Amino acid sequence: MAGADAPYGLGALGVPAAEEALYRAVLARPGATVARLAAATGWDPARVRRRALALERWGLLVRLPGRPARFSPAPPGPALEALALRRREEIERARLVAAALTDGFRPGGRAVVETFGGGPEAVDRFASRLQGTARREVLVLGAPPLSATAVPGVRRRAVYDHAWLDSPERLAAAREAAAGLAERSRVLAEVPLVLLVVDRTTALVRDGGTALVLRPSGLLDGVLALYELLWERAVPLEPATPGADGLSGDDGRLLALSASGLTDRAIARRLGVAQRTVERRMRRIMNVLGARTRFQAGLRAAELTRGTGLSAESPRDAGPPGDHRGA
Template sequence: MHIGSCTVEEAQTRPEVLEELHRLGVVRRVGADVWQAVPPDLAVEMLIAAREDGHRRARAEAAPLMDAYLRNRAEHHHDTAMVEVVNGADAVRDLWQALLAGARSEVCVLDQPPYISPVEEHVELEVDTRRRHVQWRVIYDRSSVELPGRLAEIASLVASGERARVTPTLPFKLAVVDARVAVLPVAVRAVVDQVLLIRPSPLLDVLTSMFDLYWDNSIPFNPGASGVEVDTQLLALLAAGLTDESIARHLGLGPRTVQRRVRQLMDRCGAQTRFQAGVQAMRRGWL
């Protein structure tokens, strides 16, 4: 046997292996009965390309499947009403994953705890939709921003393309997918095991308009931004309603330093409250 090649006779004990490797593109026939390995770098690229092509086809097929899924759910339940109740944590999680798999253009979220799935799982789902050029607009409630490690996760999502804003309080959790379906979670004892699935209807129109209203009145949020003329990180964290202690931990500063800089920014903005400082900063183009 030559290095990097072999004859069919030498591989006759398992000839199906050669055929499978040939199908995958990692070996090639160089003679009537001689096979040769494809250079590993080229072979790996071919395998990756084949897998990515399969993923693209699957994603292209997901949207019509999602439409059929929603139609069939309505027919199965003899329910043409605008709201369907989905019960059970597993069913809720499956529904959310299916909606994101069928997302085509934009996902709009009012974000506050508790969550349907672990945050790291949600981050992975969001990043996956963005590979299909689905845009995300997310408004974060202060309670979400204050969760341990959440600022770093939001900074990562914003860096990868999410458009984020923050507000002190939100009325409830909400997700609107492509302006064609909404999910309104119902939390009981800090657990989401029931959601309202809202189909095209006046109620969906109201919820979409409500999201846009909150979006217009919330503060742009990028906790990972670097300081320019005005300390944008500090302003963003102020607008989120974080305490001086939380801001100090995030920025790696002493609490008294943060207090002094907060006071200076509020005086500069002519603001009486932290959120007013964020609003004034947005109006002046600092955020």
């Protein structure tokens, strides 16, 4: 491919020109082998493999089963949107640092960042009391607070860290909590912090036996913006799979875990089943959805959900609530 190393347009999303060139080559040749891509780009096979591995990590390329190795491109729309969300997340994290520096040196007035200590149990008690003050909304990130009570009129959203849901018992506990609290729950790998936000006016950022309490400020605004980005990236804890005969709620959960990037071994451990069971169920789901890859299966399930207007989350809570500060 002439000009394979020429600059393209995905650099703003963190995709180097060489990787973008290979992605474009695969878009034009779905299912191409390494040898065919090497001929198309003018690169040696080792370089093609290295670039393909990077594209797989970014979710832009899918390696098809069988030998020789063949690659299929992820659909540009959702794949690039995911990259854009990651870049926005990085920008929001940088804004958090800037806001912390600004608020930390604000002269006079009430402190917008307070430190709370006393050990894990003291932080747990404080978090429980803080939740009790909620009148409109509670946001949870990372691991759930140890105790919570459903309050009429108070909306709850949670993004759980996969690392916390590392056993069938914890996964079952999260499902029970979601049902009992009428909570909209999602799951994400590598959640960057453990957070509790009440009414968008107070946030508790936990770090073991200590915590930071954030009051209305640029830093709190940045934390809320980061939460919304992570919410967009996360997948439902209880996804719906309507419109496809033969798919159950358990199949939907399996699809969600797979879509979030977990390996079959990790999925099996969290569901408390054998790895072969996960592999067998995934093959059946792909057959039902008419998908050649797991990525396609996830997209197909999402299309069915959108097409019927259903989801595992309540339609009346479809979007994030507005900023209630000063209400």
